[in-house]
Amino acid sequence: MTSNSQELALSKGLLQSYPSMQDKVPTDSTNFKEVEKNIETEISSITETSSRTQSVNPFVDPATAQYYRELYEKTNYECRSAFDPDFEWTETEEKKVVRKLNVRVALAACLMFVALQIDRTNLHQAITDNFLPDLGLNTNDYNTGNTIFYVCFLLAEIPSQMISKRLGPDIFIPIQICAWSIVAMCQVALSGKASFYITRGLIGAIEGGFIADLVLWLSYFFTSKELSIRLSWFWSTLTITQICIALAAFGILRLRGVFGYPGWAHLFLWEGLFTLLIGMGSFYMMVPSALQTKNWMHPKGWFTDREEKIVVNRILRDDPTKGTMHNRQAISLKMLWVCLSDYDLWPLYAIGLLAYIGHFTFGSYFTLMTRELGFNTFDTNLLTIPAYFLYICNLLGITWLSEKLNDRSYISLIAPVYGAITLGVVRFWPGSGIKVWESFALNTIYYAIPYIHAILVSWVSRNSNSVRTRSICSAMYNMSVQMGAIIAQNVFREDDRPLYRRGLLQLWFVTLAAIPLLLLTKFYYVWRNKSKAKIWDMMSEDEKMNYICNTTDDGNKRLDFRFAH
Known part of the structure; x- marks a missing residue:
């Protein structure tokens, strides 16, 4: 031979x-x-592929794999048939699947976020078209209407989660979008203070819980590391939407008088109709899970059999608890209480309460402040675009940096430091509100403060460590954010116009308060992880396995779980 x-x-x-x-x-x-x-x-x-998948595979040990297999069967997890501890795939295959998920899931979610943003923020464009004088309202009435919106939004968070978890977000979210779009279109008939308050309340109540519902749906398809980046895309999409709304308002508001309607009525009508179409389309865009993509609207489904296994197993290896509850299972009152009493997430709720108050205040008043600098209706709407552009850049940048460095607390500090410096200049500069273009530039720079909401939403999702609690904990976080928004709607008052000196000083102190809060959150999670590790490392391998299989600890209370910070 x-x-x-x-x-x-x-x-x-x-x-x-x-x-x-x-x-x-x-x-x-x-x-x-x-x-x-x-x-x-x-x-x-x-x-290389085998080494990579094994190094991140929590099911390598047969006993652990069997424990979770039995758990998924017990909970009737809808993707349990695709669970395979020994399944391997290449990096190329995974990238192909992620690209498909980006289009089928992330892009669809971005479009649904557009519907949310249009109908809850086009009021900012409406007030540039004599909306307040037409309805006989003043600044305080405007604040009250926004407060009603956020209170109803807040109160609807948990009920929305309860309904969504029972029906499934793929059914409930399209219903939400269609419902609030119809109410938004009805704003054409606004005639005074009472009708303004009623429609604000209805839109807030219907939209409440939408973000947490959608984040829950996204978690079915993306890993925790991927989630924050996708969420940054969504808030970037919302900002792009604001730019588009400003451009659309430039044209739509010129329809004042057509059909006898004021310009702002046309804005509500046509943009509400557009979001209604998105709501109807979302019935097609959403599916219950990776293994439930075949139906009369998708006869071939989204994935091949192998791709389905990749989607399911990469998610479970990232977070095995995602299979501990099926997607049509209602949340019990006991589960609800566990979420509400989870003190380990309270620091993140506190951050959500404080971190965005300044941004929300400027968001509601940016167009009005620009108009009061002497710009006309149409120029005011166009002048919002630079702020939105800078906002997108800062949002994507800080979210990318957080994942790149695998840090949330220190990176999030950039936002309040940036805010305290720029807001301090806006408040204490003698020419603020007097020198037109300089004041506009300062307001624009502050409004573009790095938005850490995508980081915080993903952070809450990671640290809840359970599909049983994730949706409610996300709702709790959003409730804290809405509480901050309620505060924000009442900072600038009628007697403080037009420079809002008192309100700006209050915002400056609130922004400063977020700095030590983020540092304390970092130290708290470091301490919690060390406390858990001390107990875990003292256990033998048999004791660890017995703990994994028999412990009554759940979610982030497990000794083998470590908090992200």
């Missing part, structure tokens, strides 16, 4: 462990060197 023939026989023997490469072996020794190179490359790729 020649040397090449011997090498060829040896390679054929080695390939018995790699059946997928049998077709790479020729029947003779021709071009053997090239074949040998291909074989080595393929084996290296498979070995």
